[in-house]
Amino acid sequence: MSKIIIAIIIIIVITALGYWIYQSTIPPKEEAVSEGSKDCVNDDDCIVFGETGDCNCGCYNKSNLPTETGGECFCLSPNSCKCVDGKCEGVFKEEVTTEEKGTSEEQEEVVLEGEEGEIPKEEEKKEEGPREVSNTTRWGIIYKDEIWSGEIFVPGMVEVPKGVTLTVKPGTVVKFRHSRDYKNLGGGHLLINGGVLKAIGTPTEPIWFTSDAEEPINGDWVGIFISESKHDNIIKYSIVEYAFIGITFWTSSGTVTNSIVRWITAEGIYMERSNPVIENNTIYGTGYNGIAMEQFNDVIIENNKIINNGGSGIQGIATKAIVQNNIVRNSSNGIGFDQLCDVTLRNNLMEGIHNDALHFYLDCSGSVSFNEITTSGVGISSFGSSLTAHNNDIYNNTKNIEIHSMQEVNLEGNWWGTTDRIAIEEKINSDTEVSFEPFLDEECVNIQEPVFDYQDVKKTDLGYIPGDPEDKYPYIYAEEDETRRIIKKICGADEGFVGKGIFGWSLAWDGEYLWRTRHAGSADLIKINPENCEIIVSFENPGIAQDRGIAFDGQSLWVNDFTALKVFEISPETGEILSSFEIPEMGSGSSGIAWDGEYLYLVDWLKRNQPGAPLYKVDRQGNLIDTIYLEKGGGASITFDGQYFWVSPSAFGKGILKYDKNGKLAGEIYSVAFGGEAIAHDGEYLWVLHRTQELWNDPKLYKIEILDDSLK
DSSP: SSTTTTTSSSGGGGGGHHHHHHHHHHHOOOOOOOGGGGSSSGGGEEESOOOOOSOOEEEEEESSOSSOOOOSOOOOOSSSEETTTEEEEEEOOOOHHHHHHHHHHGGGOOOOOOOOOOOOBBOOOOOOOOEEEEEOOEEOOSSSOOOEEEEESSSSSSETTTOOOOEEEETOOOEEEOOOOOOGOOOEEEEEEEEEEEEEOOSSEEEEEEEOOOOOOOTSSEEEEEOOOOOOOOEEEEEEEEESSEEEEEEEEEEEEEEEEEEESOOOOOEEEEEOEEEOEEEESSSSHHHHEEEOOEEEEEEEEESSOEEEEEEEEEEEEEEEEEESSSSSSEEEESSOOEEEEEEEESSSSSSSEEEEEOEEEEEESEEEEEEEEEEEEEEESSEEEOOOOEEESSSSEEEESSSSEOOOOOOOOOOOOHHHHHHHEEOOOOOOSSSSSSSOOOOOOOOOSSSSSSSOOOOOOSSSSTOOOOBOOOOOOEEEEEEEESSSSGGGSSSTTTTSSSEEEEEEEEEESSSSSOOEEEOTTTTOOOEEEEEOSSOSSSSEEEESSSSSSEEEETTTTEEEEEEEOOOOOOEEEEOOOOOSSSEEEEEEOOEEEEEESTTTTTTTTTEEETTTOOOEEEEETTTOOOOOOOEEEEEEEEEOOOTTTTEEEEETTTTTTEEEEEEEEEOEEEEOSSOOOOOOOOOOTTOHHHHHHEEEEEEEOOOO
């Protein structure tokens, strides 16, 4: 899958702690909020809204929350709420029941210390051991080991920092606040930020991570995000459902075993720079990929059933993986690896796949043995990679083999469903001669359907696969609001843009036309007419592994290659590479590139959504001139309008942020759709390539008029 991806909602969860620290330097300011929003009849009417450091944090009626946390002020978020004299009031100590802790004299009390403007800290407890929490609301940072049981409601973010372990007992139901308003997307989420998660249920008492809605839908809450945690994180006998991304590993390790991940807007399990083990799981009903491994992972995926997904069952980019004993069935694509992957696949069943059951693309190395690949569009598709496939059953596909520009290929010793050499050759399409003889004269693979010791239990049922026409997630927002107006939408099926990833990661304005890639990831470079998305010029990809931003300096195009960690200068006349340089040391790739008339600017990918995200100012030889720190973080893309930088999509504020050249926030507007992956400015209007639903063929390029970008 695409970067979710990635990249976008998951980044929400890694920012809160740094933002609190930043905001603590701002003097408090009173902010008026509607008193009607605090009316109540009983305690159940009240929930905590916002987090420490926000302006409007406090207790509100759960049916009448503020539209945003907003404002440049600091408030201290309560631990819980009560209804007092018809008004929701904050409680700044955690009350526990006598069933949990015994008599009132023995009950534990959490004291918030420090002056206003400081981050609250829990007082050191005299007793040892973790704190047990049951049937309550949890939100904010956990400073001491906790054990959850019963029903836990999470209305915002729960963060588990370094040195802290969160243990979830069998049978626990964790409900996250749902949110479907584009001005307040996100909902609840669980962030393991250097800490440890131990969510271990049993076959008969699974742990539930789910939406709090009576009629839940995909994307109701953010997901479980495990960041900077090289520990033994365990998710076992758990059910993760109705999230945007189910489980994310971000520079982390752990295991996901014997669990169910379902009804997810994007990926079921997503990872970058991580090395988890994914084993004995059932993953289905995801809008994009069942499992996505993007950028520098080392993963074992074994004995999973991955079915009925909108994108691929398993997808990898720049990753090393062992994939064995899995069932991948009835999805758009089966198992795919792109760009610099090293993969071993053994004993997997791929069947009923609409497009490619197995594919390798651009500088991948695949060792494929004892797999059954059948009843799919293409059995094995490979481009610009090396492939060794022996002792596989590859049969009854529209095409068994589709390979081009191969580095090395060996297809000897497989069963093709027939011993007729001509019939075998007719289902192999290649631009070079390939060897498939000798071939086997009978089946050699016997894949057994995995039998798990847990049941696929359900309390509700989504009723569709995310991405289907019935999908209820709000991918596309209001045409106009108080901050911006959509002028036009182009580059969809009507203009010939169809298929996965047509949104693209890169966009630039050259004074007359827009430049972009044909689709997301390793695509041809095209120049388009901004009136109708007509392709004026198209250049074959000159060797960019993963484009992530284009800038135009008046003479040349500068393309940021996220995977190669380089920036390439490309001629707009010929499409040829003129020069290149390595990006400044960031520990990762850059998430976008901009030109201000004199210098290039690159956003740090790993830190892009932290307050003070580094923006690297470099010359055209790659020499670092300066580092600017973006006050509220960056985004997936950046552009310059002649005076200000614009970044999109941001985890903070309204989604599209405007910065001055010192990195100070100067304005913001609401996004017009989900996933603003690439942004440009034509001198008057913003242009943004939006993901919307990644697999849809709707128009992805939006022309946006700014109505009011003032900070309010």
